Amino acid sequence: MKTFTKSFTQQEPVPEAAIARAVAVMQSGRLHRYNTEPGEESEAAALEREYAAYQGSDYCVACASGGYALHVALRAAGLEPGEPVLANAYTLAPVPGAIHNAGGRPVFVEIDADWHIDLDDLATKAAASGARFLMLSHMRGHIADMDAIVRVCDTFGVTLIEDCAHTMGARWNGVPSGNFGKVACFSTQTYKHLNSGEGGLLTTSDAEIAARAVVHSGSYMLYGRHGAVPDEDVFRGIRLETPNYSGRMDNLRAAILRPQLRRLDENRARWNARYRVLEQGLRQINSIHLPQRAPAEDYVGSSIQFRPEALGADGIPEFLERCATRGVEVKWFGDPEPKAFTSRFDSWRYLNPPAELPRTLAVLSTTCDMRVPLTFSTDDCRLIVDIVAEVMADL
Numbered sequence: 534m535k536t537f538t539k540s541f542t543q544q545e546p547v548p549e550a551a552i553a554r555a556v557a558v559m560q561s562g563r564l565h566r567y568n569t570e571p572g573e574e575s576e577a578a579a580l581e582r583e584y585a586a587y588q589g590s591d592y593c594v595a596c597a598s599g600g601y602a603l604h605v606a607l608r609a610a611g612l613e614p615g616e617p618v619l620a621n622a623y624t625l626a627p628v629p630g631a632i633h634n635a636g637g638r639p640v641f642v643e644i645d646a647d648w649h650i651d652l653d654d655l656a657t658k659a660a661a662s663g664a665r666f667l668m669l670s671h672m673r674g675h676i677a678d679m680d681a682i683v684r685v686c687d688t689f690g691v692t693l694i695e696d697c698a699h700t701m702g703a704r705w706n707g708v709p710s711g712n713f714g715k716v717a718c719f720s721t722q723t724y725k726h727l728n729s730g731e732g733g734l735l736t737t738s739d740a741e742i743a744a745r746a747v748v749h750s751g752s753y754m755l756y757g758r759h760g761a762v763p764d765e766d767v768f769r770g771i772r773l774e775t776p777n778y779s780g781r782m783d784n785l786r787a788a789i790l791r792p793q794l795r796r797l798d799e800n801r802a803r804w805n806a807r808y809r810v811l812e813q814g815l816r817q818i819n820s821i822h823l824p825q826r827a828p829a830e831d832y833v834g835s836s837i838q839f840r841p842e843a844l845g846a847d848g849i850p851e852f853l854e855r856c857a858t859r860g861v862e863v864k865w866f867g868d869p870e871p872k873a874f875t876s877r878f879d880s881w882r883y884l885n886p887p888a889e890l891p892r893t894l895a896v897l898s899t900t901c902d903m904r905v906p907l908t909f910s911t912d913d914c915r916l917i918v919d920i921v922a923e924v925m926a927d928l
């Protein structure tokens with residue numbers, strides 16, 4: 534019987550260049566981003582400058598986490614207390630958390646069979662709620678038809694904020710994910726595409742939103758030491774009216790991230806080589822559904838989702854159990870009991886009234902989810918496919 538022995542949560546080591554930079558920062562003792570010598574650019578500022586250039590945005594703010602960046606994005610974009618915020622219901626807990634933290638009220642939108650936001654339900658709920666904001670999670674890297682989304686947002690006067698935690702490095706029609714809305718947020722938490730343990734990046738090309746985000750992030754009056762910020766006069770207009778929500782990134786994390794950013798495109802290709810082996814293999818297995826991804830979607834295959842339709846929701850626990858016994862760790866979004874990182878809209882009970890999303894629930898009831906760490910080889914991915922095929926054949 535074939536078994537798999539590698540860990541699904543093991544990342545690659547941080548590159549040597551990153552370790553060397555981190556050591557240099559520690560030797561300097563100047564870990565705080567504003568602790569610079571005259572004329573010195575801090576690591577955090579350099580990261581902002583380099584990430585804005587990578588992303589093709591005018592401005593970038595480095596902060597404490599992706600979830601923090603999402604909350605600041607809403608505040609900087611002008612969310613008022615109690616306002617509704619549209620959001621696709623298939624997302625991770627920090628997203629409703631960020632909306633709640635910013636004083637908003639999530640209005641969840643259904644998803645389609647391939648885990649994208651449902652455009653008809655988006656239009657319906659935009660009209661019914663009068664929401665001024667859509668926080669769109671490109672959940673697990675599945676990018677919806679962005680041209681259609683932008684059209685719906687324009688029709689209803691909705692400001693788009695993109696949660697790119699799973700699409701850093703991805704593109705739609707050649708345009709980087711994150712450049713379709715007013716603001717985009719990225720995470721550099723260990724399980725995402727760059728790894729500094731924790732961390733977040735906010736990008737925008739709107740000068741006032743950028744200035745507000747910088748001051749919110751905790752710049753005091755030191756915003757001039759940032760790496761990708763608007764002119765002083767933009768700050769003069771907002772700096773005293775904008776609360777400091779202290780959530781900066783430090784130089785140590787920034788130092789670890791800069792060399793990784795240079796490898797991001799190469800790593801996208803490595804992730805996708807693994808993803809394609811899994812995708813092609815799993816698709817051969819009778820009754821497993823995998824989406825046909827749009828040609829416009831240049832994704833980063835850092836995880837894979839599939840639905841073993843024939844098993845039905847009732848058959849999934851047994852399937853997961855048998856995979857796990859043979860070392861293949863599959864997560865399930867259909868579990869009524871939230872586990873580890875995986876929870877569902879109906880388990881976020883602080884939201885009132887509870888959302889009713891029958892179509893999303895039906896899709897998630899059989900949605901299986903697997904991480905694809907770069908520590909797996911393509912041969913490892915073939916072995917995983919073989920094991921899943923054998924388990925399915927035995928069920």
Ligand SMILES: *Cc1c(COP(=O)(O)O)cnc(C)c1O
Pocket residue numbers: 598599600601624625627628670672673696698699719720721722731732733
């Ligand atoms: C990880 C994640 C976040 C939040 O990122 P953190 O840096 O962990 O706060 C937001 N949205 C999605 C979809 C995520 O997976």
